[in-house]
Amino acid sequence: MRTEQYTPSQYTHRRTSTLDLDPGERAEFWTEHVRENHCLFDYRFPGGNDFHGATQVQRARGFQLVEFWSDGIDYVRSIEQIRRDPNDDYRLVVPYRGALTIRIDDGSITLGPGTAGLISTRTPFELLHGRAVQALVLTIPAATADRTHGFEPAAQTLDLRAGLGVVLGSMIRTLADERGHFAAHDFEIACEHIVELSSALTSRIQESGADTGLAAVESSVRRHVRLNSDVPTLNGGVIARELGWSLRQVQLALQRAGTTPRELIREERLRQARRRLVDPALRNLSIAEVAFASGFSSLSNFGAAFGERFGATPREVRGLLD
Structure with a gap:
């Protein structure tokens, strides 16, 4: 495992990789790493235990941004896991290489570059992707989301190719690129602006009749x-x-x-x-x-x-x- 840490004030930045682990240890390590950063899941590793993945995690005051790349994997969040490990936070998933599929109930959405998905870990879902996917995942604390209109536990797709979507995508990418230059307060302010833009986009989806x-x-x-x-x-x-x-x-x-x-x-x-x-x-x-x-x-x-x-x-x- 390769880890570097940068900790000004209450803001932390940590880089983690499986590349230095023995092949037989990588899948188990990844499950614990994801549990630490998100919540309890079941996992399916299509390529077996010889799994490759890396993350860069930024965290401060309830907000967290994870940039990751990895081999193919299926994450399954079931009702049993929700009961064992309750988590009401939202995740804004922004792929910029490859595609991810999110399944909820009998429906699904597929995300690729130029789109984002807003999901909640309080409801069951599956997130699946193939090899060499790279994406950003912003954790939005439930307390922040509850103060904001437009957030629903059901998965929603956001278009980042025009208007406010372009601004939102650019802000998230910049937040990751500038990871070495934040203090806790600045990181929190940037995340709150991203939440506001996400809320504006989801509200427009609902106003168009998607869920009224x-x-x-x-x-x-x-x-x-x-x-x-x-x-x-x-x-x-x-x-x-x-x-x-x-x-x-x-x-x-x-x-x-x-x-x-x-x-x-x-x-x-x-x-x-x-x-x-x-x-x-x-x-x-x-x-x-x-x-x-x-x-x-x-x-x-x-x-x-x-x-x-x-x-x-x-x-x-x-x-x-x-």
Whole structure:
């Protein structure tokens, strides 16, 4: 590992590389390095353990900018990891070589040079890329994002090829290039200006109709259910109260999408139960424990709903691990 450090006041700059490590140590080192700088992920290394990567990390007062290049890798942020390692911060991902794909639910966005992606680690997602990708990742503290309009946990694509987007991309690139010349206060001011520009761009996306009205309610309800489906008392009324809407608003938003609060909650619980049943790391859990952990209060109701949804019993699905 090769590391250099520059620490004026509370601002730190650190360079890290896997190039000096033994090939068998690189993948494990990278997982710990990413955990330290971001949060808990699962990883898939398409090229095996002989993995190459390097970062330059700038950090001060909650903001962090990571410039990285690496071989191909898949990062997976699941509901289980969110529970084990909660993190409400946002990430602004700006590739300038190669392409990255971000998958959330059944949708995905692909980012390349001239674009940026705004994502939140409070919701499940996957980030995948091939060899020789280079990108910048700015961590925006949740407290800062909460003071700013236009930030949503769902992934959004920002165009950096015109207007405010060009200014935003230039500021992020300059922030990285000048890493050796900052004090904490100056770094914080620059990051806050970047957040303001990002907010302005995301607000324009929403104003154009990308996520307004009932669509916004539906999106928030779905996120809330994904994160809380294992709570046995979760229902439409609880969702409405916790999100600050009326039950009628929640029902109308889901009706527009062809479902109901009850159906949405049951579907998420069933999907979560199926994921647990086929996870080798959870093989020690009994089927009853999986059912209760997934929010079902009755084992018989769980079995019937599971069979109807997947065409197989929980025991048969668990048998796929054998």
